[in-house]
Amino acid sequence: MTGAQSVSFSVSILKRSHFSGDLNCLPRMLASPSFVNISFFQPPAFLLMGIPGMEAAHGWISIPFSSKCTVALTGNGLILLAVRRTPSLRQPMYYFLSMLALTDVGLTLSTMPTTLAVLWFDHRLIGFKACLVQMFFLHSFSVVESSVLLAMSFDRVVAISNPLRYAAVLTNNVIIGIGLAVVTRATVSLFPVPFLLKRLNFCPGKILLSHSFCFHADVMKQACADITVNILYGLYVVLSTVGVDSLLIVLSYTLILHTVMGLASPRERIRALNTCVCHVLAILVFYIPVIGVSMIHRFGRHLPHMVHVLVAYVYLVVPPVLNPIIYSVKSKPIREAMLRVLRGRGQS
Secondary structure, eight states: OOOHHHHHHHHHHHHHHHHOOOGHHHHHHHOOOHHHHHHSSOSSEEEOOOOOTTTGHHHHHHHHHHHHHHHHHHHHHHHHHHHHOOOGGGGGHHHHHHHHHHHHHHHHHHOOOOOHHHOOOOOOOEHHHHHHHHHHHHHHHHHHHHHHHHHHHHHHHHHHGGGGGGGHHHHHHHHHHHHHHHHHHHHHHHHHHHHHOOOOOOOTOOOOOOSSSSOHHHHHTSSOOOHHEEEEEEHHHHIIIIHHHHHHHHHHHHHHHHHHHTTTOHHHHHHHHHHHHHHHHHHHHHHHHHHHHHHHHHHHSSOOOOHHHHHHHHHHHHHHHHHHHHHHOOHHHHHHHHHHTTTTTTOO
């Protein structure tokens, strides 16, 4: 597709979308020869995409999506309230679970507004700066979730390998320090990303994103400049956060299995492993979609666009929905505390 054809295509899509205010002039600006020929260009807005080929059914598709968002926000909110209102849950394990629930709430809220705007109102424009802000929070919460899962694996190592010193090792101050380190790590890692994108020269005709939210790899590909630095830094962030976390989690469970295999009683082994079931399921729920998204973006360019969209939605929607379900089903203390919250009673 030539530059003129690309601009024309973008303008035709924009005309079918609902937008207001200053964005009304966007099609005319993109079509202007003087605007196209400038030496440095950053689009005033990007155009988001819903489910390709199913635009007529967006209203129906929004029903399960909004239901999943409701389940995610309600379930994780109940976990936060249950831990807060139940004195017996004020333990390191449940503090880390609260961090995970809070992260899932943030991850859901970072993508829900634009996705529902696309599905409900066909409002597909997002400002350039707003897109960068959404992208920063989306990826930051993903890094935070990976870090929290690593912290939870450390919690399990201490609880199983050295149970007598569990309370002495994981004090409130240590847990607060871990929480601050998790947030700082995500912020410092992702902070340069928006600025690396802002330095790029974008093509006036390339404003159509592949999802209903701003994804780093997706925004980066709209540039007409050399994006080698962006690719390398993005790879560094992934390897230094999610990559390192996954290796340390594997190491943690290697230590746990070594300790469990040293227990004399088979009953004690099963009881020790049962305390890790929820965490293992949460790890699988998070890392399988992450690996899927990474593989699709790097090696699945020949796959239909629908596959890319569905994998991205699974990556963002499934962990926040399934985590509270997993812990409410497999953890009796959490389940009972959540039921007390629903009944309007706290634990004395």
